[in-house]
Amino acid sequence: MLDVKDLESGYGPMQVLWKPSLTVKKGNITSLLGPNGVGKSTLLETVFGSVPPWGGQVLYNGVDVTRVPTHKKVDMGLALVPEGKHLFPSMTVYENLAMGAYPKKAMPHREKNMQLVYALFPRLKERSEQAAGSLSGGEQQMVTISRALMTQPQLIMLDEPSQGLAPLLVREVFETIVKMKTDIGLTVLLIEQNADASLNSADYVYIMHEGTIKAEGTPEEIKGSSEIREAYLGI
């Protein structure tokens, strides 16, 4: 569904991505693992288009979208849950979710999708009239994920959704990600530093280091290879 080929990008003169390539299969949870600062977020932002690509290719359903602007990618069913939440703090939870239905193709499904995310995160329904900025970190993360689901995506890319959450909430987030695949039929590209949890929920894993992909395999293969674990995951 998503093919990244030899992608290059960076900030100012500094190159961060050194031609990583990866493939996300339809209906799978694909996880991208790696320690802090190796370029995982930059990869997602470049695929999405908020960081401009320098070279390489991004194919979405076989179509070259490397230089398609971000709002058109959202229309095509690509959603991003960015690092650092980026909610609309003074709007209510409901208004944040309603903003997720901004794409024209998502508008007609707004109420249906609203029910769907309230079913995933019942707590958001209780909080629907509260300002998003007043929520706890975990609740804000739920809103960010829900807002992305409101855009009616086919492929959802999540940037460290469990970052900074208490262990119980981390489990809830990973359960939700699995539900996105099994119950909603979404394809997922998941960035994580939390190797254990992602190895347990992913169908396929890429390991990133120094701006490129250093290893890949099924979770079993990664778990089975002590070389990979020691060299890149520290477990």
Next chain:
Amino acid sequence: MFFELLAGNLIQGVFLGAVYGMATMGLSLIFGVLKVVNVGHGAFIMVGAFITLALFDGLGISPILAIPAAFGVGLALGLFFYYTVIQRLIKAPELATLLATFSIGILLEEVIKLVFGSEFRGYNWVVGKIDLGITVVPMSKLYAGVGSVVIAVLLYLWFNRTRAGSAMRSVVEDSEGARVCGVNVGAAYAWSFALGIGLTVASGVLLTMFIPVGINPYMGGGYTLKAFVIAVLGGLASPYGAFFGGLVFGLIENGSYTLFALLPGVEPFALTRFLSFMILLVILLIRPTGLLRGK
């Protein structure tokens, strides 16, 4: 006698304040969305004043019809300057946008001077007066005040009830969040700037309806200054805060002018300016975030 003076003053002050508020909304909107301080603000007000003058003196068109005309010209100017200048500077240090908007202001002043000359002008729109019971107000001032309130309400409805308005609000709150919701953030920036300039040029019409004299290419400077004070009063990033800041400012300015005029041997115009800014300074010392806390 004193009560009538007070009532008349409050009413005229409210009208003037509404016009001031409307004349500051564009500045706040542009700052709120783009974090760009438009130092050329007053020059765009001046352009609106000349549009009114040209339409009225040249073609006999009523200033009321000059409002939409000025708004349209402002939108076009805003888009033009956004794509030629501002867009390249959004990520640049603040000084770059300050210099750029300052230069745009000078450019507008000199172009208008080239076309219209630099003498002071006015126009004479005869629409009569209205007796409000407690006081008599020129109709032109009533139109200016009511027109400003109508425009502010329309802007509010547009922001809160339309899809484009919601996109702009989301960009103000978090541009990256807006992007992942599928908002075309670049276009939202361009149209916010255009809308801000459109409102500002239109406010030039309303200001001349209130004060139909003293129209000249360099009249904008004083309005830039007032708009900054008003914007800070109401919280720099909020157009509605600006509107209420304008109301407060208009009341103070109008009230103190009348009071000083009663004192023998005092030149009320200069002293009014002094007093308005003194009061505002004091308010800002007590509440540096603005009276309305920038909500």
